Amino acid sequence: MPGQIKIDDGAGNYTVLTNGGSLGSDKTITIPNTTGTMALTSDISTGGITIIDEWLMTANTTEANPIINNLSRSTIDGFTQLGSGMTVSSGIWTFPETGYYFVGYSGYYQHQANSNVVNMRIQATTDNGTSYSTIKINQNRGGSGSWGSESLFATVDVTDTSLVKVKFDFDVGGTTPAATLYGSSTSGVTKFTFMKLADT
Numbered sequence: 001m002p003g004q005i006k007i008d009d010g011a012g013n014y015t016v017l018t019n020g021g022s023l024g025s026d027k028t029i030t031i032p033n034t035t036g037t038m039a040l041t042s043d044i045s046t047g048g049i050t051i052i053d054e055w056l057m058t059a060n061t062t063e064a065n066p067i068i069n070n071l072s073r074s075t076i077d078g079f080t081q082l083g084s085g086m087t088v089s090s091g092i093w094t095f096p097e098t099g100y101y102f103v104g105y106s107g108y109y110q111h112q113a114n115s116n117v118v119n120m121r122i123q124a125t126t127d128n129g130t131s132y133s134t135i136k137i138n139q140n141r142g143g144s145g146s147w148g149s150e151s152l153f154a155t156v157d158v159t160d161t162s163l164v165k166v167k168f169d170f171d172v173g174g175t176t177p178a179a180t181l182y183g184s185s186t187s188g189v190t191k192f193t194f195m196k197l198a199d200t
Helices: none
Strands: 003-008 014-020 027-030 051-057 071-073 087-089 092-094 099-111 116-125 133-142 147-158 165-172 179-181 191-198
Touching: 051 099, 099 116, 099 165, 116 147, 133 147, 165 179
Parallel strands: 003 027
Antiparallel strands: 003 014, 051 071, 051 191, 087 092, 092 165, 099 147, 099 179, 099 191, 116 133, 116 165
């Protein structure tokens, strides 16, 4: 017997939608007793990460709050931008669209004086820069000539791209220059990573 696809109105009443002659048995689709619009398959998102962007600090800096200069999108082998990209102006980063984002900041530095504390921070604003909150901080105290590296990660709920933004700091107390944060255009010495994880 040819199979049939049926619509159940929830009360046990069926309407034949189509005759599925190649089906091995009857198939039933249950539609809730409410008003709605059915999407086409072309309208259904496949999900997954839709935005990946990575930037480098291409030259050294001694102290920056925020990091402003020598910022460039990565061209290192193995990286390819996915989807829309980030924009940055005066060290303030703007997201391309709303959503939940992974934000990463990693850096390699050398202390230039004894007992100075290196602070690397990710800061976020929800009011277009009127105020900022530190959403992740790593600290390191070292002697002159000692090396260090830090990796910071945070998630940001970008509900409005004109209001929710981030910045990255490299702050050192004591003698100037107290430490050097290294940059390069050919390796990920200091870099910034952004991934959209999901819609908000």
